[in-house]
Amino acid sequence: MEINALQDVATQVRRDIVRMVHAVQSGHPGGSLGCADFMTALYFNTMRHSTNFQMDGIGEDIFFLSNGHISPVFYSCLARSGYFPISELSTFRKISSRLQGHPTTHEHLPGIRMASGSLGQGLSVAAGAAIAKKLNNDNHLVYALLGDGELDEGQNWEAILFAAHKKADNLIATIDFNGQQIDGATKDVMGLGNLKAKFEAFDWIVTEMDGNDMQSVVSGFETAKSLTGKGKPVVILMTTVMGKGIDFMEGTHEWHGIAPNDEQLQKALAQLPETLGDY
Numbered sequence: 001m002e003i004n005a006l007q008d009v010a011t012q013v014r015r016d017i018v019r020m021v022h023a024v025q026s027g028h029p030g031g032s033l034g035c036a037d038f039m040t041a042l043y044f045n046t047m048r049h050s051t052n053f054q055m056d057g058i059g060e061d062i063f064f065l066s067n068g069h070i071s072p073v074f075y076s077c078l079a080r081s082g083y084f085p086i087s088e089l090s091t092f093r094k095i096s097s098r099l100q101g102h103p104t105t106h107e108h109l110p111g112i113r114m115a116s117g118s119l120g121q122g123l124s125v126a127a128g129a130a131i132a133k134k135l136n137n138d139n140h141l142v143y144a145l146l147g148d149g150e151l152d153e154g155q156n157w158e159a160i161l162f163a164a165h166k167k168a169d170n171l172i173a174t175i176d177f178n179g180q181q182i183d184g185a186t187k188d189v190m191g192l193g194n195l196k197a198k199f200e201a202f203d204w205i206v207t208e209m210d211g212n213d214m215q216s217v218v219s220g221f222e223t224a225k226s227l228t229g230k231g232k233p234v235v236i237l238m239t240t241v242m243g244k245g246i247d248f249m250e251g252t253h254e255w256h257g258i259a260p261n262d263e264q265l266q267k268a269l270a271q272l273p274e275t276l277g278d279y
Contacts, residue, residue: 001045007214008275009080010040014245015272016076016279020092022265027093027101030255031147032073034178034240038145038211039077046221048140051082053110061140062129064114066122067147067176068102069257075099078111080276089279120153122146123173127163130171130233141228144173149181152190157202163233164203172224174236176211180253195237204235211238246271 001009013036021027043049047061065074072092079086084098091097098107102117114125126144133140146156163171175195179186186192199206205227209220220236227234242256243249246268260268 003214003218006037006040006044006218009044010036010214011245011272012274012276012278013040013073013076013080015269015274016080016089017072018246018260018265018268018272019278020072020075020089021259022262023090024093025259027072027259028069028257029072029259030180030242030249030253030257031067031070031176031178033246033249034242034244035070035073035145035176035211036245037214037217038174038176038238038240039073041214041217041221042143043077043081045218046225047143051110053083055113057113057129057140058136058138059140061143062113063143063145064122064126064129065103065116065145066126067119067145067150068116068122070147071099071101071103074103074111078109079279083111084109086279119147119150120155123156123159123163126171126173127159127166127168127233130163130168131166133170134168140170141225142168142171144171146173146175147181148175148177148179148192148195149186149189151175151192151195152181160199160202160204167231168233169229169231171233172221172228172236173233174238176240177237178240178242180242180251180256182253182256184253199235199237203232205230205232206235206237208237208239211240212244 017032092099098109103112104115130142210216249255
């Protein structure tokens with residue numbers, strides 16, 4: 001897709017996010033808004049994937065969302081790229097809905113390959129899937145998204161060691177580096193230090209991109225793809241702004257898991273023109 005078309009999708013995805021969270025007064029808008037450009041580019045431009053969903057993902061690129069609390073952006077992109085009806089977004093977090101607050105597999109929602117309510121597990125699953133593809137002579141790629149605060153979980157570092165040791169060079173992991181987590185700034189909760197140096201020390205190829213500039217995201221994915229197949233896993237350090245697209249939500253952890261009220265919703269929607277049609 002052209003950059004302008006991708007930007008239109010991302011704007012609609014942001015509208016979906018705030019409407020979904022507002023409707024049930026529950027959910028996580030901040031990180032979802034920050035990752036709207038990333039998820040849009042991934043599903044509408046970068047991945048070679050099929051909406052004829054098969055759990056094994058053989059013969060296609062696959063994606064694992066580790067920071068599962070940003071499910072609103074995930075669900076919106078899945079629906080708008082054709083995995084299930086867009087109208088189903090209206091059931092988000094409701095009783096008996098397939099769109100639970102954190103993605104689950106027992107709901108059999110197309111596009112979901114792992115439950116990710118608990119942080120720190122996604123990279124382990126993605127590394128295993130990448131090795132399975134290599135064993136099956138499947139030359140498609142495995143993508144994963146992790147939050148920066150999520151790196152406080154030790155399991156991530158075991159997975160980082162493991163993927164490098166197994167030369168999972170068909171794996172592209174992305175860190176959403178927004179500097180915020182549920183209790184405050186990451187530098188105050190648990191400073192991450194020099195992530196680039198850390199990943200390089202663990203024998204990964206490291207690249208960087210601006211996650212809130214669509215051209216940068218599209219180009220960043222192409223760069224990362226060009227670095228696969230070189231004997232090492234690839235990680236993208238992606239700088240984003242939590243709450244991106246809505247001025248009063250931007251850059252603060254306070255919107256990590258808070259839903260907008262009626263007045264705030266209208267202010268938010270006024271900043272996000274309807275581009276593809278609301279559900």
